[in-house]
Every structure is written in structure tokens, then in C-alpha cells.
Amino acid sequence: MAESSQTGAHSLATGASEPLVVCEEVVKVFGKLCVLDGLNLTIGTGETFGLVGPNGSGKTTLMRILAGLVRPTAGSVRVLGRRMPEPAVAASIGYMTQLSALYLDLTARENLRFFCSIYGLRGQERERRINEILERVELSASADRVVATFSGGMRQRLSLACALVHRPRLALLDEPTVGVDPELRRSFWDYFAQLNGEGTTIVVSTHHLDEAARCSRLGLLRFGKLLACGTPQALLAEAGTNDMEAAFLHYAARERRKEVTA
């Protein structure tokens, strides 16, 4: 409790003095199911942090906790120096959900306009940002079409645009490349690199292990536990392999041995 009152003293502006995201012994239980099991994790400003793990490993739950949508059962989560869930942090976070999560009966521009407005953007500034991001995700030509007519890839691009249009300091991207063709996947990752270069911290979850190499650091997640955490190179070196899939299996096997001996 003493610790949280200390962190409460941090203002959002000076949050840079500590890592952007700090998770300590985070536990989340849904009914009888333990989804996150004592997770410790630190993500620094300016990182592109990859959460890698199979389905059901707890990636989405961790994302939702970081977005302030779920309260952890135990442990503490601090984002931008504030203990989550904290509404004041919401404006600095951009959250791209796993589903494309768009209003299908509205046009791309109307979707962006709505999300801009609830993040407090208005008037000329709002329209400028919308045009800019439409350009970036290459949807300018389809901006005034109803989203229901969009292809899967277009929806995914618009979904990304909606999460980033208010220029968040922390972008939480939950499996942004699921069901996306290889070409678009590459352009997404190029865009992430560009964003990161502009100072946005990115937390991205994926189960495409080949994407992992483009992250500055990785957290390998399985059954709600962090198997390992580090730069892609360090993780590969420690596992003694140059294949991320083999490395993941190596750390999973190590965890099983630990459980047996415990």
C-alpha cells in the first residue's frame, strides 16, 4: 500500500523516470481458471515488446489488464507510473483489440471520427489526424465507404488506425497480424518500427514466431507464466539455437522440469 501511494505521486508527465509498464506478481483468476500466475515484467519507454505464446497463454488478459479493462486478482500493475486500473492513463493508451472492433454500419472516417472524439480531439486537428492516419494505413481512397464492405485486411488496417489516431504513448496491439496476408504483415511491422522511431512504446502480442525477431525484447508466455524474457538474440543464444520455435520449446521444457522438481 505504501508503494502505491508513492507511485501515485508520480504525475503522468514524469512517468518516464520509471519504466513505462511494471508488473509485479500479477495473478488473474477467472472462476477456477488461473490465467496469469505470478507474472513479473518490466517494459521501458521506447521498446517494442513482443508477447509471444500459444493460444490461452494469457496474452490477451495481460493486454486487457494493461489497458485498464481488467483488475488483477493479486499483484500490482503500473502503467505510466500509475497503478492500474486508472482512468487518467486511458488517454495515453491505444488499444487494438483482437477482433477488428469497428462499427460496420459507419464509414472508415466516421469510425475514426468517433474514436478521436472520445479521446477529446476536435475540429481541424481531428480532421488532420484522421487524414494523416488514413494515408498511413492506405485507406484514403476508401475513407467514405461503409466498413461492412471492407475486406479483412482493410478492417485490420482501420482497426489499427483507430487505436493509434490519438497518438498514444503506449500502443497495446493484441495480435494485430492474425489473419493478415504476408505482404500486409510486413507493412504492419514496418509501420510499427516507424511509430517506435517516433517515440511510441509498443506492446504487441503474436503467435507468429517469425515476427518476434522484429521486437526489441520478447516475453515468452505459457499457461500464464513468463518462461523467459530478453532480446531475441539473447533468448536464442541462451537456448543454443537460431530458431525461435526451437527456443520456445527449449524454455517450455525447462519450465516443465522446474515444475516436476518443485
Next chain:
Amino acid sequence: MSGARILALTTRIMRQIVRDRRTLALVFLVPLLVMSVLYVVLTGSSGSVPTLALVRPTGAGSETLNALIDRLLPPASRLKTITIAAGEVESVLNKGEADAALIFPADLATQLARGEHPRLQLVLEGSDPSVASAMRENVTALVRQLDVALAQAQSQRGQGQQGAVPPVNVLATSVLTLATPRYLHGGPDYTFNDALAPVFIGVFSFFFVFLLTSVAFLRERSQGTIERVLASPLSRGELVMGYVCGFTLFALVQAVVVLLFVIFVLRVHYQGNLGLVFLVAILLTVSGVNLGIFLSTFAQNEFQIIQFIPLVFGLQVLLSGIFWPVAQLPAWLQPVSYLLPLTYANEALRDVMLKGSDFAQIAPQLAALLVFMLLMIGLSAVTVRRQVA
């Protein structure tokens, strides 16, 4: 609470409603169609047993007259009767204890003995035209029979012969005349539709707003947009407010359309304060929006929402006094009626449009609607919180 964020949500909802042309057309046309059909179908018949209050003759020689009246009254299965004092007529009718009062002159016996032609007065409550017209028929028949019996008694006395005068002749020279009935509310040209039309405004605004909100909110969940919205600075209170504003505006437009149709196309009689009609519509709509948000969390898809319609709507149509008064329901069902918002809305809308009641007169109903509305807002606020475990 940020007005700009609520406005953003309200704008989005209005835009979505307007975008869906087919739903829009149905929502505005279906009420007009249903009302038109009902207008044609309903001809003001109702199977209820009305109550007649009698102000009996009390002067000298009244005992035999009262015995005669009792003998001639229709069976209780067709007409219930109660006896009241002359001064109680309006209060008994206004309290709903009787549908009409038949006033005999206190000195009826004396007038008859003098060979005068006494006048009886029928007073009708009148806000239910079908009851009023049934009552007129009943009383006219009763007075005729009484007339025949009295004429026979007179002719017997006068000529000392039994049954010498046929009833036809007696009718031609009536002893009694029934004055033109006096209506406290409504009038002889009111039909059942006049009593039904005010209710439609409440029914349609509640029903469509409930349906549209629950589907809209369900979509918000199934499309995942609620996650996005709740991860933004928009608070839960603002979310509920945005929904309330968007759908209430829409429902008021609908109420105007229904009202204009009722007054100018169906030419329903009406004498009330439009502001009060809209006040009832607003209270009901806000309840409907929040009930929609609340119930949508118990549905996994649109089909399951449809299952809620009989529960939310069917029950209310049957029990809220639309087609038959709540007072005619079985005693154990009546408390259920008073848990339903439409019961209060119907009472208030009828009082305003048929009797021209003012704010103070419908204040109890407005208070009940307000309580229900606050309860629904509370429920929906709790569910929105729970959606995000």
C-alpha cells in the same frame, strides 16, 4: 462527465440509426400500421360488467317503488348496482367505484301520485366510451320497464281492470322521461379508439427503444467495440448517458409522429397538455434504454434478444391496462401490473389526453415512472461495470 464525449457517442448512435434505412422505416411505419388496423378492428365492444350507482327515491311511499326498481334491475352478471346518496355522485364516479349514476327524484312517489312526469338523470363517468354506451343502453331499458310497470299500476288503479292497457300504448304516453345523459369526461361520440390512442405513444416509444438499444449494445459487445470504448477516457456514466441521449431523441421524434397521426389522421379526440405527454414519453424512453442495456448482457445474440420481447413487452401489453382496466384483472395479478412502468404511463397518458389532467393530477404516475427509471439506470450502470470483469 464530459459533454463533448457524450455528444460524440450520441452523434454516433443517431448516425447509426439513420444509416439503417430499413429499420428506420419499420420503426416509424409499423406503429402507424398497427394503429390503423386496430382503429378499423375495434368497434368499442367490451365484455366487462359495468357498475351503476343508484340515487334512490327517499320520500314518502318510496318503499314500493324501490322494491319495483330492484325487481326490474338486470341480473348482477350483466350490471352491478350500488346505492349512494345524492351528494356522492361525482366522487363515486371519479373514484371509479361506479361507471354511471342514475338519479331518481327523492319525491318520486309524490310526483307520480300527483300525475306529474318525473325526470330521472343519468350521469356517466365517460372516459371509457364503450362502458358509457353500454350503460346508456342498460339504463334506457331499465327506465322503459319501470315506465311500463308504473303505467300499468296507474291504469289498474284508475280503471279497476287487469292488463287492459297494452304496453305499446303506455310507451307512447310515457310517464317518465330520461334526460340526455351528462358526461363528466369524453362524450357520446367517443369510441374505444379514443381511449386506446393515448396508450400507443407510451407503448411504441418503450418497445422500439428497448429493442434498438438492446441490439445496439449487444453488437457493441459482440463486435468488440465496447472494449475499445471502455479502454478510452469515456467513463461508464458517459457511456450510459450517450446511449440515453441518442435513443431518447430518436424516441421523441417517433412520439411526435405517432401523436400527429393519432390526432390528424385517426382524428382521435384529445384535450390535454402536449408537454405532459412528452414528459411521460421521456421517462418511459430512458427506462427503455436502460432496460435494453441491462437485458442485452443476458443475451449472446440477436435471436436471444427477440426472446425477451414477450417477457418485456407481451406481459406489459396484457397487464398494463391497455385493452382492459387493471381493476378487472384477477386480484393476485394486479400487484404485478403495478410493477410495470407502462401501467403508470397508460394511466397518465389517458388522464392527460382524455380528461385534460394537469401535472399535479398525474404526479403520482410520474413519480412511479421516475422511480422505475432510476432503478433501470442503476441496473444498467451495474451491468456496464460488470461487463469488464
